[in-house]
Amino acid sequence: MKGLKKKRRIQIIVLAFVALAGSTALIGYAMRDGINFFRAPAQVMADPPSSGEVFRIGGLVAEGSLVRGQGEQITFSVTDGAATVPVTYTGVLPDLFAEGQGMVGTGRYVNGVFEASEILAKHDENYMPKEVIDALKAQGVYEAPNAEVPPS
Amino acid sequence: MSLWEYANPTRFMATTRRIVPVVAVLSALCLAVGLVWGFFFTPDDYRQGSTVKIIYIHVPSAMMAINAWAMMLVASLIWLVRRHHVSALAARAAAPVGAVMTLIALITGAIWGQPMWGTWWAWDPRLTSFLILFLFYLGYVALWSAIEDPDIAADLTSVLCIVGSVFAMLSRYAVNFWNQGLHQGASLSMDREEHVADVFYYPLLLAIAGFVLLFVTLVLVRTRTEIRARRLHALQMRARMA
Numbered sequence: 001m002k003g004l005k006k007k008r009r010i011q012i013i014v015l016a017f018v019a020l021a022g023s024t025a026l027i028g029y030a031m032r033d034g035i036n037f038f039r040a041p042a043q044v045m046a047d048p049p050s051s052g053e054v055f056r057i058g059g060l061v062a063e064g065s066l067v068r069g070q071g072e073q074i075t076f077s078v079t080d081g082a083a084t085v086p087v088t089y090t091g092v093l094p095d096l097f098a099e100g101q102g103m104v105g106t107g108r109y110v111n112g113v114f115e116a117s118e119i120l121a122k123h124d125e126n127y128m129p130k131e132v133i134d135a136l137k138a139q140g141v142y143e144a145p146n147a148e149v150p151p152s
Numbered sequence: 153m154s155l156w157e158y159a160n161p162t163r164f165m166a167t168t169r170r171i172v173p174v175v176a177v178l179s180a181l182c183l184a185v186g187l188v189w190g191f192f193f194t195p196d197d198y199r200q201g202s203t204v205k206i207i208y209i210h211v212p213s214a215m216m217a218i219n220a221w222a223m224m225l226v227a228s229l230i231w232l233v234r235r236h237h238v239s240a241l242a243a244r245a246a247a248p249v250g251a252v253m254t255l256i257a258l259i260t261g262a263i264w265g266q267p268m269w270g271t272w273w274a275w276d277p278r279l280t281s282f283l284i285l286f287l288f289y290l291g292y293v294a295l296w297s298a299i300e301d302p303d304i305a306a307d308l309t310s311v312l313c314i315v316g317s318v319f320a321m322l323s324r325y326a327v328n329f330w331n332q333g334l335h336q337g338a339s340l341s342m343d344r345e346e347h348v349a350d351v352f353y354y355p356l357l358l359a360i361a362g363f364v365l366l367f368v369t370l371v372l373v374r375t376r377t378e379i380r381a382r383r384l385h386a387l388q389m390r391a392r393m394a
Contacts, residue, residue, distance in 0.1 A: 095267050122336070130197065
């Protein structure tokens with residue numbers, strides 16, 4: 001850089017930025033499938049993975065589907081609006097796990113049931129004091145903030 | 153009078169000597185009020201309980217981690233184009249501060265993630281690019297120390313800074329490109345949609361202001377140190393010649 005004129009330095013920098021942006025875009029494009037952290041239920045239904053494949057599934061916990069069985073056994077359904085997949089899990093659920101909220105599970109899809117080995121809760125970007133929610137609920141005007149529905 | 157006059161080290165030293173105490177006091181005020189308010193005088197969140205309070209550290213430090221890299225990028229470009237030494241030294245001075253901000257955000261994020269998500273760490277696009285940004289900070293600091301000639305060091309670290317800015321951009325905007333990640337989207341956005349209730353919002357704004365001022369203070373102090381160290385080096389060289 002030392003021996004170059006200022007104009008040429010600017011030209012090199014601009015060129016470097018164009019090359020960098022281009023390569024980033026190409027890598028992002030090439031990895032557009034692999035970079036997804038999880039698959040939506042609709043994707044799993046459309047293209048069911050083999051029972052040996054370990055993958056992540058993500059979506060909302062369907063309302064009224066959460067059933068706590070013997071011990072730590074839990075069954076519920078995960079939905080993205082378009083499709084619903086039943087899930088079984090044995091273990092402790094994270095604090096934020098609730099019906100109508102987002103979750104991401106790791107496991108295998110066996111005979112139409114997702115057998116999860118790990119369950120993570122997804123948090124939305126809403127922050128509200130507990131007292132406000134309680135007051136809204138007491139007045140009957142509380143609407144659950146839209147937990148994001150993953151695009152299919 | 154042009155802005156570039158501050159690229160003169162003497163001018164820079166004279167101006168910052170007066171600015172540093174002011175920003176230092178302001179930063180301490182904002183941090184003290186914002187953090188005490190946030191930690192002790194805000195209600196619990198409706199889903200997270202008191203774990204929500206970690207946002208007063210996590211959000212500002214993560215923001216500053218990315219903003220610090222953006223500041224280093226601007227300083228590096230000024231160095232590459234206009235060859236102002238103060239600019240290169242400011243970029244060098246900001247790197248360890250940014251690295252610590254990144255580390256704070258990574259640690260507080262893990263502490264929050266364990267009870268909330270159910271895991272300390274996930275290979276989510278945003279988390280991963282943030283970790284890579286941290287490694288870039290370490291590499292940047294190491295590269296400065298590895299090269300003897302200050303001008304060559306400034307050139308090469310500037311190039312590293314340009315490349316690393318990809319990951320600084322990704323850690324901020326990855327949630328917009330791939331919305332199938334684990335990390336939530338931006339709660340504070342320019343469109344001013346209400347995501348954060350006002351009781352959490354105002355102390356958070358104060359904490360963010362405090363972190364910004366803290367960053368400015370530390371970078372100014374460290375740049376002044378760098379300039380003095382370089383002067384000292386020049387004087388020693390001259391003494392050896394004589």
